[in-house]
Amino acid sequence: MRLTSIVKDLEFDLVQGDLDLDLDVDAVAFDSREVTPKCVFVAISGFTVDGHSFIPKAVHQGATVIVVEKDVQIDHAVTVLKVRDTRDALALLSANFYGKPTDQLNMIGITGTNGKTSISYFMKSILEKAGKQVGVIGTIGTMIGDQLKKNKNTTPESLYLQQIFADMVSSDISHCVMEVSSHALNLKRVAYSRFHTGIFTNLTPDHLELHNSMEEYFEAKSQLFQLTSDYNIINADDPYGRRLIDKVKHYKSKLITYGINHKADVYASNIRYSIDSTIYNAHTPAGSIEIKVNLPGEIYVLNSLAAIACAYCSGIDLEVIKEGIQAVEGIKGRMEVVYKDKSNLVIVDFAHTEDSLEKALLTLRPYAKGRIILVFGVYAAAGELGRDKRSSMGKVAAKHADLSIVTSDNPKDQDPDVIITEIVASMEAAGGSYKAIVDRKEAIEYALSIRQKDDIILITGKGHETTQIIGKTEIPFNEAEIVNEFIKR
Numbered sequence: 445m446r447l448t449s450i451v452k453d454l455e456f457d458l459v460q461g462d463l464d465l466d467l468d469v470d471a472v473a474f475d476s477r478e479v480t481p482k483c484v485f486v487a488i489s490g491f492t493v494d495g496h497s498f499i500p501k502a503v504h505q506g507a508t509v510i511v512v513e514k515d516v517q518i519d520h521a522v523t524v525l526k527v528r529d530t531r532d533a534l535a536l537l538s539a540n541f542y543g544k545p546t547d548q549l550n551m552i553g554i555t556g557t558n559g560k561t562s563i564s565y566f567m568k569s570i571l572e573k574a575g576k577q578v579g580v581i582g583t584i585g586t587m588i589g590d591q592l593k594k595n596k597n598t599t600p601e602s603l604y605l606q607q608i609f610a611d612m613v614s615s616d617i618s619h620c621v622m623e624v625s626s627h628a629l630n631l632k633r634v635a636y637s638r639f640h641t642g643i644f645t646n647l648t649p650d651h652l653e654l655h656n657s658m659e660e661y662f663e664a665k666s667q668l669f670q671l672t673s674d675y676n677i678i679n680a681d682d683p684y685g686r687r688l689i690d691k692v693k694h695y696k697s698k699l700i701t702y703g704i705n706h707k708a709d710v711y712a713s714n715i716r717y718s719i720d721s722t723i724y725n726a727h728t729p730a731g732s733i734e735i736k737v738n739l740p741g742e743i744y745v746l747n748s749l750a751a752i753a754c755a756y757c758s759g760i761d762l763e764v765i766k767e768g769i770q771a772v773e774g775i776k777g778r779m780e781v782v783y784k785d786k787s788n789l790v791i792v793d794f795a796h797t798e799d800s801l802e803k804a805l806l807t808l809r810p811y812a813k814g815r816i817i818l819v820f821g822v823y824a825a826a827g828e829l830g831r832d833k834r835s836s837m838g839k840v841a842a843k844h845a846d847l848s849i850v851t852s853d854n855p856k857d858q859d860p861d862v863i864i865t866e867i868v869a870s871m872e873a874a875g876g877s878y879k880a881i882v883d884r885k886e887a888i889e890y891a892l893s894i895r896q897k898d899d900i901i902l903i904t905g906k907g908h909e910t911t912q913i914i915g916k917t918e919i920p921f922n923e924a925e926i927v928n929e930f931i932k933r
Contacts, residue, residue: 445469447509450484450540451525454533456511461523467508472541472603474534481506486534489513495530511537535602535635545609546638549579549617552754553624553634555668556645556679558800559747560623561908562739563643565775566751567621570768574760579612581605582623583794584776584908588615599628602635609637626664634671641757642672642697643750647684648799649833662687672697675757677750680706700757702749704742710753712745719789719811720781726752726765733762738773741807743800777907779804782924783931787897792923794907796823796853798836801904805844814898817891818845820905821853821860821884822867834863835870842876845902850880851887853905854913884912888923889930903927 448465450472470482476498479485485502487495487510496514503510509523510516513530527533539546552567554560561583568587571578580587585594586608599622600608612620624642628634647662662684669676669692676692679685680703693699701708704715715724722745726735737748748769755765774780783790791808795801801820808816818841822834841848850867852860864880871878881887891901903923906912912921 445541447484450537452540454525454527454536456525456527456533459512459524459526460518461521463523463525467523469509469541472534472537473502473507474530474601474603476501476505479505479507481508483507484509484511484537486511486530486537487513487516488530488534529632531602531632532635535606535632535637538603538606539636542606542610544636544638545606545613546620548613549609550619550641550758551637551639552619552621552641552643553639553668553672554582554622554643554645554750555624555626555629555665556643556682557648557797558803559645559743559750561794562744562747562775562778563645563750563754564621564623565772566748566769567754569771570751570755570760570765571619571621571758573764573768573771574755574758576619577615577617579608579615579617579620580622581608581620588612588617597625597627599623599625599633602633605633605637624668626661629667630664634668637671639668639672641675641677641754642668643754644669644676644678644682644685644688645747645750646679646682646799648797649836666691669695669697674698675700675754677702677753677757679703679746679750680708681746698757700753702746702753704745704749710749710756712749715742715745717741717810719808728752728756728762730756731762733766735766736770738770739775739779741779741803743803743807744779777909779807780907780924782927788895788899788901790892790901790903790927792903792907792927794909795820795904796907798833798840801837802840802844804902804904805840808900808902809844812846812898812900814896814900815846816844817847817849817895817899817901819849819851819884819887819891819901819903821851821855822863823853823856823905830858830863831866834866838867838870838876839874841867841878842871842874846877848876848878849887849891850878851884852882852912852914853884855915856913857915860914884921885926888926892927892930 447467472484473479474486474488479502485507503520511525568578585592676697677700680701702710712724722737777794780792795804910922911918
């Protein structure tokens, strides 16, 4: 590809070398380890590593154009372009390099603290029932057709993201359903991507180590709804959702609301809950229909309503929507029953925030004839914000679980004993019953060993994840396998 096509619409200053717009470019990279000859290298200022420090390595490996946002001195015959923001530049260059693939996809972006993954699964199923070819990008990975590939982040970096979009186009995918994280929006990963529809789920405290406050977190999430061309679909039951409704109702995209307890365009009535499913009447501007969701609790009523609202906006028939929702028999790591017999139930759930943990426990409480034994930890988050999260989750566990086994989640570089001590302190203050076991496998096995008739064991925090990060080491860790192997022994 010619350089002129790659730098189209990019604002820059030429600070070194010749600007040969007919120059052949074979690749774009922001990681110096991925630089190849005839490559444009974009120097990103990261949180821990500055790409400007790796410019000599990139040049040595064959980069012919360097894009920077800082003043640099390069003693090689390369072209250097200076821009205001290299993250923004990377997103634009990547979209240009891969031929702006989102122009050829019907893009559905989902953002919010909780619920993104289940909505993406509901949407994938509905669209496939409607005869569409669907790709999904999110927490569990990237799915193109039936092929699943793990992602490093919920939303990959812009370069990798545009490559995924291009792969979808070449695979004849018509619709892409994508979880859009606040990190991705703040760090320009989805810039220059065209979204037809945006969906907002809810906002509760999470990732405040990046955003510093709930206000910043809200502003980050709300960026998605400036990128949409057709529809903004927003949860009217959520306080931040109602703020967002006021913010976007004058945008060019049409506003569609959903909810249970507040007036909305798409809503539920006559809700009937059970331990493994929920049945309700879904009402849309196109009519009403009875829906069965094969997951328990109000949260999955709301999440399925979001998918129904999106499908309605896509002109999909209500019977097809119903068929798509009911075809989702379960979602890995989302209230997933990993063991069941006449006496006990063992459930794995991704709940890793105060709000999602409380909702999971409240969902199970009406069906607990015995105790609810909770196994949980809090992933590593530094400073005061990390301590606040541990305290709030400890209070939720103390209030709603009969016994909590406090353990490690992904401690990473932090001391797991310190994390657990802070959780335990809040549980003691709230009068909760607990036992602390640092080793997560031992904690799960202890919970299983003390189970009695009619107890429900809920293991939260990791959900679909099959590894645990301790220090800088990622070790295999499959909770469903741990449960079943212990019970088999």
